[in-house]
Amino acid sequence: MMLESFGAILTFAAELEALDRAFYEAAAQNPSCEGEKELFASFSRESAKGEKTALRVRRENVTEMILEPIKDFSSDAFTCDRGTPMEADCGSILATARALEGKALSFYDEASIRIKALSEVARALKSLAKKRKARIKKLDELPS
Amino acid sequence: MPVPVMKNYIQGEWVDAATETFGDVWCPAAGEKIAQVPYSTVEDVNRAVEAAKEAFPEWRETPPLTRARYLFRLRDLFEEHFEDIARTLVTEQGKAIDESRGEVRRMIENVEHATGVTTLMTGYCLEDIAKGIDCAAEPQPVGVFGGIAPYNFPAMVPWWFMPYALVSGNTYVLKPSEQVPMTQTRIFEVLDELDLPEGVVNLVHGSRDVVNGMLDHPDIQGISFVGSTPTARYIYERCGATGKRAQALGGAKNAVVVMSDADLEAGLPSLITSFFGCSGQRCLSGSILVPVGDRADDIVAAFRAAAERVKVGDGLDESVNMGPVVSEAHRQRVLGYIEKGMAEGAELILDGRDCTVEGYPNGFFVGPTIFDHVKPDMTIAREEIFGPVVSVVRADDLDDAIDLINTRGFANAACLYTTHGGTAREFKYRVKPSMIGINIGIAAPMSFFPFGGAGDSMFGNTKGHGQEIFQFFTDKKVVISRWF
Numbered sequence: 001m002m003l004e005s006f007g008a009i010l011t012f013a014a015e016l017e018a019l020d021r022a023f024y025e026a027a028a029q030n031p032s033c034e035g036e037k038e039l040f041a042s043f044s045r046e047s048a049k050g051e052k053t054a055l056r057v058r059r060e061n062v063t064e065m066i067l068e069p070i071k072d073f074s075s076d077a078f079t080c081d082r083g084t085p086m087e088a089d090c091g092s093i094l095a096t097a098r099a100l101e102g103k104a105l106s107f108y109d110e111a112s113i114r115i116k117a118l119s120e121v122a123r124a125l126k127s128l129a130k131k132r133k134a135r136i137k138k139l140d141e142l143p144s
Numbered sequence: 145m146p147v148p149v150m151k152n153y154i155q156g157e158w159v160d161a162a163t164e165t166f167g168d169v170w171c172p173a174a175g176e177k178i179a180q181v182p183y184s185t186v187e188d189v190n191r192a193v194e195a196a197k198e199a200f201p202e203w204r205e206t207p208p209l210t211r212a213r214y215l216f217r218l219r220d221l222f223e224e225h226f227e228d229i230a231r232t233l234v235t236e237q238g239k240a241i242d243e244s245r246g247e248v249r250r251m252i253e254n255v256e257h258a259t260g261v262t263t264l265m266t267g268y269c270l271e272d273i274a275k276g277i278d279c280a281a282e283p284q285p286v287g288v289f290g291g292i293a294p295y296n297f298p299a300m301v302p303w304w305f306m307p308y309a310l311v312s313g314n315t316y317v318l319k320p321s322e323q324v325p326m327t328q329t330r331i332f333e334v335l336d337e338l339d340l341p342e343g344v345v346n347l348v349h350g351s352r353d354v355v356n357g358m359l360d361h362p363d364i365q366g367i368s369f370v371g372s373t374p375t376a377r378y379i380y381e382r383c384g385a386t387g388k389r390a391q392a393l394g395g396a397k398n399a400v401v402v403m404s405d406a407d408l409e410a411g412l413p414s415l416i417t418s419f420f421g422c423s424g425q426r427c428l429s430g431s432i433l434v435p436v437g438d439r440a441d442d443i444v445a446a447f448r449a450a451a452e453r454v455k456v457g458d459g460l461d462e463s464v465n466m467g468p469v470v471s472e473a474h475r476q477r478v479l480g481y482i483e484k485g486m487a488e489g490a491e492l493i494l495d496g497r498d499c500t501v502e503g504y505p506n507g508f509f510v511g512p513t514i515f516d517h518v519k520p521d522m523t524i525a526r527e528e529i530f531g532p533v534v535s536v537v538r539a540d541d542l543d544d545a546i547d548l549i550n551t552r553g554f555a556n557a558a559c560l561y562t563t564h565g566g567t568a569r570e571f572k573y574r575v576k577p578s579m580i581g582i583n584i585g586i587a588a589p590m591s592f593f594p595f596g597g598a599g600d601s602m603f604g605n606t607k608g609h610g611q612e613i614f615q616f617f618t619d620k621k622v623v624i625s626r627w628f
Contacts, residue, residue: 001463007242008462059226062245069413069453069465 003073006118009111010058012075013128014051016104019082021047023100026085033090036142043097043135050128057124070114078107098139105132149180150325150349152188153332155195156342161349162187167322172238172468173458175506179236181325184350189317189357192346196288196315197363199343204285204313206341211311212259218338219255222248225334233299233327234459238467238508239422241459244299250591251303251331254609257591258307265312265614277626283618285313286365286389290358292379293320294371295470296425296530298327304595304608305368305391310344312617317346317364319354323470355379365389366616368608370427373528373554373600380603391616392603393427393596395528396556399537400430400585401545401571404437406561408446411583416450418559418585420512423469424532427601428557428579428586432518432525434548436539444516444536448494451512451534457501468508469531475508478531482513485524485535490515496532520548528554542567550576555599557587578602 003009024044028037080100085093108129112122149166151158161182169179203211222229230244239247269280289309293302302318309316320328332347348354358364359382366389369379376394383390400418402408418430435443459467469475479497486492496511510531518525518535525535539545549558559581560571572580578598581587589595589610596607606616 005240005242005462005465007245011462055227059223059245059249062242062249069416 001075013054017047017050023082078103153347154192172508186357192317195343208261232330236324236326247300251300253591254303258311261311281620290364290367291318292369295321295323298324308613309617390604396427397552397554398557399432399549400559401434403562404439411561414585420532433536434545481529485515488522490518553600556597556601
């Protein structure tokens with residue numbers, strides 16, 4: 001899907017966070033991931049906040065003065081198959097988690113450049129990117 | 145399948161109108177009926193005004209800060225219901241969802257601005273105007289005010305006036321456009337959660353009878369109106385005849401001038417939004433594109449190429465840039481202007497007449513349309529079309545462009561794209577319109593600045609929102625006192 005408007009980008013961000021919230025909530029309940037239960041639960045809570053942030057930013061910063069089209073930005077590169085975290089083994093879940101975090105980070109990095117004209121929005125997107133970077137670090141630090 | 149029927153909101157209750165006559169409300173994208181609106185009667189107006197009049201004394205005695213606190217809570221309620229209001233608006237009016245969100249944002253900004261009543265409504269005083277005699281000018285609320293709203297901004301425009309009327313101690317009767325009654329109905333459902341004293345705000349749906357009922361009612365102290373120039377003039381004249389205060393904002397024919405030194409790459413997106421945003425249905429829309437000097441061919445070519453990329457469709461689709469126009473009748477009107485332009489010899493370089501949208505065969509769509517080599521005296525350069533139709537009038541120099549702007553009769557807004565400061569200063573100094581954009585395609589003042597044009601675009605001298613709006617809704621009582 002093309003993300004060629006302010007609203008499309010923020011809506012995608014909200015949907016992304018909602019999908020990740022649900023993914024980690026399910027992963028936290030998977031018995032094979034007992035050791036990562038707390039980590040996944042914290043990621044889920046953080047994504048719940050991320051979804052609210054994206055929706056709030058979409059509400060508060062839409063202004064008709066700067067509703068100009070954005071060119072050549074597609075969601076295709078940032079979509080991810082999250083599988084079935086309730087049933088998968090822990091290794092698969094962790095692999096999926098690393099993949100989706102990487103894509104989310106790429107999305108937020110690029111989106112913050114696309115909407116740089118609205119500094120409050122760009123700042124919020126950078127903040128969401130920073131959280132994803134921190135998550136990637138935590139996933140990388142897990143014992144293999 | 146039956147559709148919902150709008151009700152009036154009077155004295156804190158949702159009530160049926162005292163009428164047997166109803167109009168249809170349409171979804172412009174689908175071309176389907178989605179609701180019915182009552183054409184209320186003078187009896188309904190009288191009932192609403194009576195409720196507002198009854199509520200006035202107690203509301204007037206409520207401290208301004210307490211009144212402001214209602215607005216603080218209302219702001220939070222509007223944030224909570226933001227997306228729902230925005231989507232309702234798109235469904236009945238047709239604009240793109242981000243445009244609708246932007247409109248709801250502007251509505252909320254007026255509520256926010258109005259909470260500054262404790263500073264903005266203050267008067268002034270002076271001791272010893274003569275020895276031992278003091279004088280104070282104290283703004284006081286006046287009574288019941290009325291609002292008559294247009295179809296193009298069903299959420300925002302009533303709130304250019306209503307929060308200021310209420311927070312300064314007046315009570316209110318609002319008539320939304322009968323073409324788009326659902327948005328304010330939804331908004332009043334939210335307002336109902338606020339638990340204002342009954343009768344402080346009232347909503348009466350309808351058409352001509354409601355307008356005339358409000359104009360004739362002796363207990364309505366003033367009317368705020370936004371709509372076409374002929375109706376604005378009528379309302380202003382009737383208010384004058386009946387001793388009412390009036391602010392009547394009318395139509396427009398806005399020019400957007402692009403100088404040869406303009407940064408076209410940077411400005412093009414906002415130029416497109418200016419002419420085609422909200423399908424051209426706004427009083428700030430660009431209507432005449434004025435390329436100046438020897439770069440005109442390049443400017444027109446770039447503008448046309450960008451216009452061809454505008455995606456037309458259902459406003460609820462986030463990828464859509466431009467929705468339908470509000471009704472089939474209006475679509476025919478816009479098409480009629482396109483025919484007129486061709487008949488008068490303008491060159492049609494982008495034809496939006498046969499615009500179709502897959503999946504929406506009955507929608508009221510008109511695609512981006514551009515006429516080049518338009519002469520200033522052609523119909524399409526003089527009359528308000530209120531659709532996505534651009535008239536390109538080429539100008540030799542800035543004087544030419546300013547002369548074009550100042551001879552339209554309408555004087556709502558004018559925009560200039562340039563990189564030269566001196567050109568910008570001269571432009572804003574000399575043009576008649578009151579809302580000016582410099583490298584801005586839609587010169588929309590924020591809530592804390594006044595909104596309104598001049599000439600045939602504005603009748604009355606107090607504009608919407610801003611600081612002066614409190615003067616419209618108050619009377620300055622001058623008190624001269626001496627104590628023996």
